[in-house]
Amino acid sequence: DTGVSQDPRHKITKRGQNVTFRCDPISEHNRLYWYRQTLGQGPEFLTYFQNEAQLEKSRLLSDRFSAERPKGSFSTLEIQRTEQGDSAMYLCASSRGLAGGFSYNEQFFGPGTRLTVL
Amino acid sequence: AQKITQTQPGMFVQEKEAVTLDCTYDTSDQSYGLFWYKQPSSGEMIFLIYQGSYDEQNATEGRYSLNFQKARKSANLVISASQLGDSAMYFCAMREGTGNQFYFGTGTSLTVIP
Numbered sequence: 001d002t003g004v005s006q007d008p009r010h011k012i013t014k015r016g017q018n019v020t021f022r023c024d025p026i027s028e029h030n031r032l033y034w035y036r037q038t039l040g041q042g043p044e045f046l047t048y049f050q051n052e053a054q055l056e057k058s059r060l061l062s063d064r065f066s067a068e069r070p071k072g073s074f075s076t077l078e079i080q081r082t083e084q085g086d087s088a089m090y091l092c093a094s095s096r097g098l099a100g101g102f103s104y105n106e107q108f109f110g111p112g113t114r115l116t117v118l
Numbered sequence: 119a120q121k122i123t124q125t126q127p128g129m130f131v132q133e134k135e136a137v138t139l140d141c142t143y144d145t146s147d148q149s150y151g152l153f154w155y156k157q158p159s160s161g162e163m164i165f166l167i168y169q170g171s172y173d174e175q176n177a178t179e180g181r182y183s184l185n186f187q188k189a190r191k192s193a194n195l196v197i198s199a200s201q202l203g204d205s206a207m208y209f210c211a212m213r214e215g216t217g218n219q220f221y222f223g224t225g226t227s228l229t230v231i232p
Binding site for chain 2: 031033035040041042043044045048050055056058089091093106107108109110111112114
């Protein structure tokens with residue numbers, strides 16, 4: 001299967017601990033996105049990478065959150081000093097940026113990592 | 119103001135009937151894209167259909183069609199011949215201009231009744 005994969009699928013942690021999630025995008029996709037989805041809500045944008053460059057960050061991404069995409073392939077999202085309010089589904093998506101013009105830039109989503117902070 | 123508004127938290131439809139899921143959007147950009155995604159209980163977001171702001175015809179993809187009314191800023195999803203497997207959350211989303219951020223609505227939970 002060559003879709004977007006995320007690891008782990010579930011993570012339970014205690015408040016104050018650090019957690020790290022991994023996302024492997026579709027191999028030919030140069031754009032990668034992280035979203036957070038809480039119960040009963042749609043996904044909320046966190047950050048966006050084009051290749052290895054982090055080009056956009058939402059104000060939702062506090063200084064406890066950091067994302068990297070060191071070689072322009074997989075990405076990691078780290079949350080330091082987790083809080084109960086961080087409990088959510090963290091979704092990764094990737095897309096292929098088309099050169100020139102406006103493209104619809106469909107995003108393909110992974111299965112998500114469900115984080116529970118106790 | 120919300121970029122995407124979905125006013126129907128839950129909808130029921132009889133199997134084999136058609137159903138319309140509402141979506142209105144708010145943007146001042148002339149170029150934008152509208153998307154619908156399906157999220158089954160497994161959690162994965164599945165792309166269904168896309169409509170560009172300059173597209174003159176309503177988008178269709180199999181049993182899915184998008185009723186695009188630009189002046190009213192609405193982009194309703196129509197599912198024809200509903201199947202039990204259509205039971206899921208449905209999200210409307212928008213991308214503005216050449217931006218990369220998607221704005222999602224709060225979703226509509228669709229239940230197909232046998």
